[in-house]
Amino acid sequence: MKHLRILLTGASGFIGRQALRRCVAEGHEVYAVSREAPSEPDGAFWISANLLDPADRRRIIEVAQPTHLLHLAWTTTHGAFWSALENIDWLSATLDLARIFAEFGGRRLVAAGTCWEYEVNASGNALPPKEHQLYAATKYACLVVLRQLAHKLGFGLAWGRVFFVYGEYEKPARLVPSVIKSLLAGEEARCTSGTQVRDFMHVRDLGNAFTKLLLSKCEGSFDLGSGEAVRIADLVGLLGALMDRGHLVRLGALPDRPGECPELVANVSRLHDELSFVPQYDLQNGLRETIAWWKYR
Amino acid sequence: MKHLRILLTGASGFIGRQALRRCVAEGHEVYAVSREAPSEPDGAFWISANLLDPADRRRIIEVAQPTHLLHLAWTTTHGAFWSALENIDWLSATLDLARIFAEFGGRRLVAAGTCWEYEVNASGNALPPKEHQLYAATKYACLVVLRQLAHKLGFGLAWGRVFFVYGEYEKPARLVPSVIKSLLAGEEARCTSGTQVRDFMHVRDLGNAFTKLLLSKCEGSFDLGSGEAVRIADLVGLLGALMDRGHLVRLGALPDRPGECPELVANVSRLHDELSFVPQYDLQNGLRETIAWWKYR
Numbered sequence: 348m349k350h351l352r353i354l355l356t357g358a359s360g361f362i363g364r365q366a367l368r369r370c371v372a373e374g375h376e377v378y379a380v381s382r383e384a385p386s387e388p389d390g391a392f393w394i395s396a397n398l399l400d401p402a403d404r405r406r407i408i409e410v411a412q413p414t415h416l417l418h419l420a421w422t423t424t425h426g427a428f429w430s431a432l433e434n435i436d437w438l439s440a441t442l443d444l445a446r447i448f449a450e451f452g453g454r455r456l457v458a459a460g461t462c463w464e465y466e467v468n469a470s471g472n473a474l475p476p477k478e479h480q481l482y483a484a485t486k487y488a489c490l491v492v493l494r495q496l497a498h499k500l501g502f503g504l505a506w507g508r509v510f511f512v513y514g515e516y517e518k519p520a521r522l523v524p525s526v527i528k529s530l531l532a533g534e535e536a537r538c539t540s541g542t543q544v545r546d547f548m549h550v551r552d553l554g555n556a557f558t559k560l561l562l563s564k565c566e567g568s569f570d571l572g573s574g575e576a577v578r579i580a581d582l583v584g585l586l587g588a589l590m591d592r593g594h595l596v597r598l599g600a601l602p603d604r605p606g607e608c609p610e611l612v613a614n615v616s617r618l619h620d621e622l623s624f625v626p627q628y629d630l631q632n633g634l635r636e637t638i639a640w641w642k643y644r
Numbered sequence: 645m646k647h648l649r650i651l652l653t654g655a656s657g658f659i660g661r662q663a664l665r666r667c668v669a670e671g672h673e674v675y676a677v678s679r680e681a682p683s684e685p686d687g688a689f690w691i692s693a694n695l696l697d698p699a700d701r702r703r704i705i706e707v708a709q710p711t712h713l714l715h716l717a718w719t720t721t722h723g724a725f726w727s728a729l730e731n732i733d734w735l736s737a738t739l740d741l742a743r744i745f746a747e748f749g750g751r752r753l754v755a756a757g758t759c760w761e762y763e764v765n766a767s768g769n770a771l772p773p774k775e776h777q778l779y780a781a782t783k784y785a786c787l788v789v790l791r792q793l794a795h796k797l798g799f800g801l802a803w804g805r806v807f808f809v810y811g812e813y814e815k816p817a818r819l820v821p822s823v824i825k826s827l828l829a830g831e832e833a834r835c836t837s838g839t840q841v842r843d844f845m846h847v848r849d850l851g852n853a854f855t856k857l858l859l860s861k862c863e864g865s866f867d868l869g870s871g872e873a874v875r876i877a878d879l880v881g882l883l884g885a886l887m888d889r890g891h892l893v894r895l896g897a898l899p900d901r902p903g904e905c906p907e908l909v910a911n912v913s914r915l916h917d918e919l920s921f922v923p924q925y926d927l928q929n930g931l932r933e934t935i936a937w938w939k940y941r
Contacts (some may be wrong), residue, residue, distance in 0.1 A: 429795055434741060435789065439736035446729060467788060477795070484792040488785030490730065493763060495781040498774070499727055 353377045353561070354411045354448075356398060357419030359385050362459070365554025366417060366561075367391055368476035373558065380420065399436050401443065408447045408534040416448050417561045418458040421486075425519075429479035438485040442492055448498035448590035457561040458493065458569065460508040461486050462546070462611050477606070490568065505560050510613050512573035514550030514633065515640040523634070526583055527641045530592040541580030544610040546572035549633035550570070554619065565621050570578055572613025575624060583632070589635055647821055648672045650858070651708045651745075653695060654716035656682050658758070658813055659806070661716060662851025664688055677717065677757035695737050697732075699735040705744045713745050714858045715755040718783075723817075725777035735782040739789055746797035753794065754858040757805040757865065758783050759843070759908050774903070787865065791877035802857050807869035807910050811847030813928065820931070824879055824938045827889040834897035838877030841907040847924040848932035853915065862918050869910025870923060879927070902918065 353370050357363040360380035367389065370377045377391040384395055394410060396403040398420050409511055418441060422433040463483035490506050498502035513523040522538075529536040548556075548571065556571045580598050587593035618624050628636070650667050654660040655676030667674045676688040677695070691707060693700040695717050696698075715738060719730040727912040742753055760780035787803050788800040794801035811821040818834075845868065853868045877895050884890035915921050925933070 432796075435739045435743065435793070438737070438785075440791065442732045442736070446732065467792070477792075481789075481792040484788050488735075488788045490779050491788070492735065492778075492787045494766070494779040495774075496732070499729075499778055615687055 351376070351415050351562070352411060352413045353417060353520070354378045354407065354413035355391075355417045355419065356380045356419070356444075357421070358391070358393075359383065360419060360423065361518070362512065362553055363419045364555070365515060365551050366419065366557045367602065368563070369555050369558040372416070373562065374410065378407070380543075381409055388625060398440050404444050407448055408444070408451050408453075411525065412454070413448065413452055415561055416444075416453055416456045417557060418444065419557070421459065429482045431481070434481050434485040438489050439533050441489050442496065443498055445493060446500070449496075453502055455503040455561065456493070456497065457505045457507060458489070459557070460490055462508055462570070462572070462613065463512045464490070464508060465511045465522065465611070469641075486512060487610060492523040492587050495641065503564060503566060505563070505565050506569045507557055507560055508568060509553065510546040510548060510552050510570065510611065512548055512550050514637050517550070522579070523582075523586070524641065525638060526586050527595075527638055529642060530587065530590045530595055533592075533595070535597050535600070536583065536587070537593050537597045537604045538583050539579070539601045540599045541578060541583055542603070542609070543579050543607055544576045544611040544612060545579060545582075546575060547577055547582065547630055548573045548626065549628035549636075552628055553586045553634075555627070556622075556624050559622055559624055563622055565617070567617075568612035569617050569622065570615060571618060572615060573630070574615035575614045575630070576610065577630060582634075585631065586638070588632070590638055591637045607640060646821060648712050648859070649675070649708060649710045650712045650714060651675045651677065651704065651710035652688075652714045652716070653677045653741075654718070655688070656680065658715045658719065658815070658889055659809065659847060662848050663716065663854045664851075666726075666852050667714070667858070668830065670859065673706070673711065675724060676706055683884070688845075692765045695741065696733050698740065700756060701737065701741050701821045702744055705741070705750075709748055710745065710749045710778055712727070712785055712858055713741075713748070715753065716854070720754065726779045728778070731778050731782040731910070733787050736787050739793065740814060742790060742793055742901045743797070746793075746799050750799055751799040752858065753790070754802045754804060754854060755786070755790065756854070757803045758785055759791050759805055759807045759867070759910070761787070761805060762908070763905065766923055767809065770807050770872040775884075788836070800861060800863060802860070802862050803865040804854055804857055804868045805865060805910070806850065807843040807845060807867065808851050809845055809847050811934050814847070818878070819858070820879075820883070820934060821938065823883050824887070824894075826937060827884065827887045827892055829891070830889075832892050832894050832897070833880065833884070834894045836876070836898045837896045837899070837918060838875060838880055838890075839906070840876050841873045841909060842876060842879075843909040844874055844927055846925035849925055849930075854920050855920055856897065856921055860919055862914075864914075867910035867912060868915060868916050869912060870929070871905065871912035872912050873909045874927060882928065883931055883935070884932065887935055
């Protein structure tokens, strides 16, 4: 398993930086793509490129000549990414990148999907579309086409569906960091009622899961999550308890968003049975480490 | 309903030329897009453009300023289109065209899907991909994204799934023309066993159905077919009978293709109930007219 040439896109992102660390630790030759140069070296070759530029796409494949491609880049601006038209550019760019990858002898591609794909299957005329689903729809469309492309061009393909992720370097405006930062500051953490049930995974586990999927021969789509159903309210309560500031947690202080999916939990049977992946963190340990990370920022 | 500005892509194609005729007959201002200039004028404004060129896409929308877009263009090279990588370019081009259309105030978009979409739904890990499904997968992916895009950008959307079409100007290598031409020449028509059940519609009916869908307010996907289950063997037999050359039909002379879908018939309930569409041709009349058309070519 030595000396694979891995191209990693989105390498400076929340999930990408963890996958990068693991790919390097596994002893492979890693080419890390990012729009900006990274702040620190870490055993990878960094390539600055804009994946939405066709010439850049070809250049990075020519430079890296990757055997393996872990494609995590996508538009991710907090909030806006759900309905950004840029999702369409990322769909087109991803399919083009896969084609160039295969042209240069690429053997295996792993890319990131999303748990929200389960909402946007368009067969029949089932559910009315929702604006925020443009993200999920382009991801799902990407999977539909990549499966055929992989078959035609002869590369291996796995698709890792991301659920709810937390941990170091998460964007401060998102749920876990915003609660931690409020409580650290001794301020109220104002939340919705938090009745939705979700599946949380520590970002380091997720980076490891993507890396293990990349280095395996498993084909098809995998839910990458913990498999554990956790109410948002219980997650926030646990943060309050771990920080000894439960009295500052204000569940129900913000209005619930209408039409939210009540439950979204990963089916981890393939992840466990076929990939034999075991997470390092349970929710309590993962949150504890995340709190510590924010404390010393 | 007067004076809609209709942009029609694929206007010189097999289906497009029929839709064009009908759009013009309905009294609308029709801008017909084709890669080559057409041989005859027919009440439409012709625009020569390559839809795979981003600048051309913008130019045709700027020129036509369409309120309605009937998008029939796609890669269609006989045989090769199933697995051509160009399908990916058409997916990207179609999504981009839709975006530009909306940007310039477009109100309603109708595009062509395919009955083969029913094979490529990728949720779960159901069926292994087949190379010929790249076409169907890109069409299906297009629908998945267009639904969300229509919702976000505020244009109406309908998707017409094409089944099996025959009639004037069909490519000679396809089933109906090749049998007719053989029998007209007094030669054997060598076919497979033809046990597959399909849904046949005359191309003029299909062009009318697309036009009616475009001019309606119906939303979502519609199977555009006759709803009648016909064995390929019976279709070929009917051609032989209508031409009085049944003795030249050789069913089973060619090997069956492995893994062919045994039955593919349109569900026409939406087409009938919501769009109130009634075809003009039954199979016998449609084939009779098609035979006559080939006789005097």
